[in-house]
Amino acid sequence: MAKILMKGNEAIAEAAIKAGATNYFCYPITPQNEVAEYMSKRMPEIDGVFLQGESELAVANMLFGASSTGKRVFTTSSSPGISLMQEAISYMAGAQLPVVIVNIMRGGPGLGGILPAQSDYFQATKGGGHGDYRVLVLAPSTIQEAVDLMMLSFHLADKYRNPVMMIGDGMIGQMMESVEIPEKYTEPELPPKTWAATGARGRDPIIIKSLYLDPNLLEDNCSILEEKYDRMKKEEVRFELYKIAPKNKLLIIAYGTMARICQTAIDELEKEGISAGLFRPISLFPFPEDAIYKEVTKKNISDVLVIEMSTAQMCEDVERAAVGKKPITFFGRTGGIVPSPEEVMEQARKLTDKRKPKPGKKKA
Amino acid sequence: MESKEKIIFTRPESLTDRITHYCPGCTHGVIHRLVAEALDNLGVREKALGVAPVGCSVLAYNYFNCDFLEAPHGRAPALATGFKRLRPDMIVFTYQGDGDLASIGMSEIIHSANRGEKFTTIFVNNAVYGMTGGQMAPTTLEGQITTTCPQGRNVAQTGQPIRMVELLAALVTPAYLERVAVHTPQHIIKAKRAIQKAFKYQMEARCFTLIEVLSTCPTNWGKTPEEAINWLEDDLIPYYPLGCKKDPESLERDDGAV
Numbered sequence A: 001m002a003k004i005l006m007k008g009n010e011a012i013a014e015a016a017i018k019a020g021a022t023n024y025f026c027y028p029i030t031p032q033n034e035v036a037e038y039m040s041k042r043m044p045e046i047d048g049v050f051l052q053g054e055s056e057l058a059v060a061n062m063l064f065g066a067s068s069t070g071k072r073v074f075t076t077s078s079s080p081g082i083s084l085m086q087e088a089i090s091y092m093a094g095a096q097l098p099v100v101i102v103n104i105m106r107g108g109p110g111l112g113g114i115l116p117a118q119s120d121y122f123q124a125t126k127g128g129g130h131g132d133y134r135v136l137v138l139a140p141s142t143i144q145e146a147v148d149l150m151m152l153s154f155h156l157a158d159k160y161r162n163p164v165m166m167i168g169d170g171m172i173g174q175m176m177e178s179v180e181i182p183e184k185y186t187e188p189e190l191p192p193k194t195w196a197a198t199g200a201r202g203r204d205p206i207i208i209k210s211l212y213l214d215p216n217l218l219e220d221n222c223s224i225l226e227e228k229y230d231r232m233k234k235e236e237v238r239f240e241l242y243k244i245a246p247k248n249k250l251l252i253i254a255y256g257t258m259a260r261i262c263q264t265a266i267d268e269l270e271k272e273g274i275s276a277g278l279f280r281p282i283s284l285f286p287f288p289e290d291a292i293y294k295e296v297t298k299k300n301i302s303d304v305l306v307i308e309m310s311t312a313q314m315c316e317d318v319e320r321a322a323v324g325k326k327p328i329t330f331f332g333r334t335g336g337i338v339p340s341p342e343e344v345m346e347q348a349r350k351l352t353d354k355r356k357p358k359p360g361k362k363k364a
Numbered sequence B: 001m002e003s004k005e006k007i008i009f010t011r012p013e014s015l016t017d018r019i020t021h022y023c024p025g026c027t028h029g030v031i032h033r034l035v036a037e038a039l040d041n042l043g044v045r046e047k048a049l050g051v052a053p054v055g056c057s058v059l060a061y062n063y064f065n066c067d068f069l070e071a072p073h074g075r076a077p078a079l080a081t082g083f084k085r086l087r088p089d090m091i092v093f094t095y096q097g098d099g100d101l102a103s104i105g106m107s108e109i110i111h112s113a114n115r116g117e118k119f120t121t122i123f124v125n126n127a128v129y130g131m132t133g134g135q136m137a138p139t140t141l142e143g144q145i146t147t148t149c150p151q152g153r154n155v156a157q158t159g160q161p162i163r164m165v166e167l168l169a170a171l172v173t174p175a176y177l178e179r180v181a182v183h184t185p186q187h188i189i190k191a192k193r194a195i196q197k198a199f200k201y202q203m204e205a206r207c208f209t210l211i212e213v214l215s216t217c218p219t220n221w222g223k224t225p226e227e228a229i230n231w232l233e234d235d236l237i238p239y240y241p242l243g244c245k246k247d248p249e250s251l252e253r254d255d256g257a258v
Helices: A008-018 A033-045 A056-067 A079-094 A121-125 A143-160 A170-174 A215-235 A257-271 A289-296 A314-322 A341-355 B028-042 B056-062 B076-086 B098-104 B106-115 B164-169 B185-203 B225-239
Strands: A004-007 A023-026 A049-052 A074-077 A100-105 A136-138 A164-169 A176-179 A239-242 A250-253 A276-281 A283-285 A303-308 A328-332 B048-052 B067-070 B091-097 B120-125 B175-181 B208-214 B243-246
Touching: A004 A008, A008 A033, A008 A074, A008 A100, A008 A143, A008 A170, A008 A176, A023 A033, A023 A056, A023 B076, A033 A049, A049 B076, A056 A074, A056 A079, A056 B076, A056 B106, A074 A079, A079 A100, A079 A121, A079 A215, A100 A143, A100 A170, A121 A164, A121 A283, A136 A143, A143 A164, A143 A176, A143 A215, A164 A170, A164 A257, A239 A257, A250 A257, A250 A289, A250 A341, A257 A276, A257 A303, A257 A341, A276 A289, A289 A314, A303 A314, A303 A341, A314 A328, A328 A341, B028 B056, B028 B091, B028 B120, B028 B185, B048 B056, B048 B076, B056 B067, B056 B091, B076 B091, B076 B106, B076 B120, B091 B098, B091 B185, B098 B106, B098 B120, B098 B164, B106 B164, B106 B208, B120 B164, B120 B185, B164 B175, B164 B208, B164 B243, B175 B185, B175 B225, B185 B208, B208 B225
Parallel strands: A023 A049, A023 A074, A074 A100, A100 A164, A136 A164, A250 A276, A250 A303, A303 A328, B048 B067, B048 B091, B091 B120, B120 B208, B175 B208
Antiparallel strands: A004 A176, A136 A283, A239 A276, B175 B243
16 A cells, blocks of 8 residues: 555544454544444445444453454544543453454543643553553554554454554644555464353353452462463564664663654754654553663663653652662653753753862862 | 153243252343244254343343344444344344343444334343442433432432333333233233234234333332332332333324324
């Protein structure tokens, strides 16, 4: 397929279809409505299922039922809607159901606003709902990457039998960029879905549940989940490096659209003689903590700067990964305000100035 | 010598041979059996999917011999919707109590009914939260004593008990809605007929189908099984009148409108 110009939300929808996810449940919420509108038009054309539910609560539980058939299913929503879905996400994680949930994030807390934000990092990566579980979280920074990660999300959901969440700030949904969507998503072969409820014909009944009243059995189930999360940490860590070089004193860490703004800032800083590199986590769970440790502890790095469209949420994971080896500075904007390249550069300049030898003082 | 004895009453194939956890005198077991008999009679066990609720029947999946999902509290109709939309060829039913369906799951059941989802809901109404130990339900009768209304339900503060089938019958979308009871053999036969009819309508993809079954809860009513049956007859049925409230065969409504 040739490159075409597409809005993020529509590209996400088409990518899902190409990955074989022709079953979609939704509830309207800004800024991701174009996905629902696109799917409502496309599903009748290809004999898929489109259903607008009565609430995000119901929609997430419809996904629970739909996923139990073994077919690929997904929903898209935005921050307050994702909060309502947490109940079913916890149950689906417990019952080991593969579903894909897209969160086109807007500013919170509460009803917040409708402009881009990254303030659902904790919710996405630290559980969100009750109980000992994780969802695999991916964060694209371009529309093309949103397309690629959307298709990958379905593969990973099936591979691990676990909910996968793709989170993008509002810009990922609303921005238009040129994208290439393959005619069909090609992926490594997956085992047959023998766990799916397809009718007890010639076999014992299949029960899909998260209830284990016997504490030993519940612990067994938690251990199965824990093993999966450990395997994700080994096999699914994804990140990208930009302008990492031995001359760098500064390491900037940012994800999603924020990382692109940081790239612009890094290019501009270079002209001022400040050399900085960027570490961009793509998988937020599993978090690339070993890779961050490696970059942070490089001898040339004197400062780490974390930039987010939230109040230092991912920064906590960076601190955890860096285990106090280098000073970490945070800068973020909230409310739907996106930090500008100039603001990022200002932070970088401050850190660089701080490290310069003070005039009039001799070096020891 | 050939035996003249013939087995004429056996466990339905759609039930497992596990012993249930239900209390003595509770009619969940009877209702399970009626659902299983309907699945057997229609020959759909192998393509049936049940959705269990949260409540006393949370473990229903242990007793039915067909595929099952265990739903979050009140969400069984949403799970059934999602499943049935993808597998219209399968026979899907939810099995829900009154706390599950009429309180926390009110939204899910109303919207499923209004969309005309082609699944069957077995709604077991015993006017109390059973599993959690006998708290007030939306269906608890006026003056009925529960652990959270020890002075008896005060309708001035908590509203009148909800008549679910009447409420659902008010929707314009066609549906099959009937209220039955299982406290006497005669009522059990009628209940079985209604449940089977609901599944038959589902197989024909005609409409949403819900059978409300008035059920006993001697434990949480503080009654003997016999007293519970009498209380159901004397107190529950007068408030929750039995009968068909809506049927696609007769679209006329009670108010005479068509």
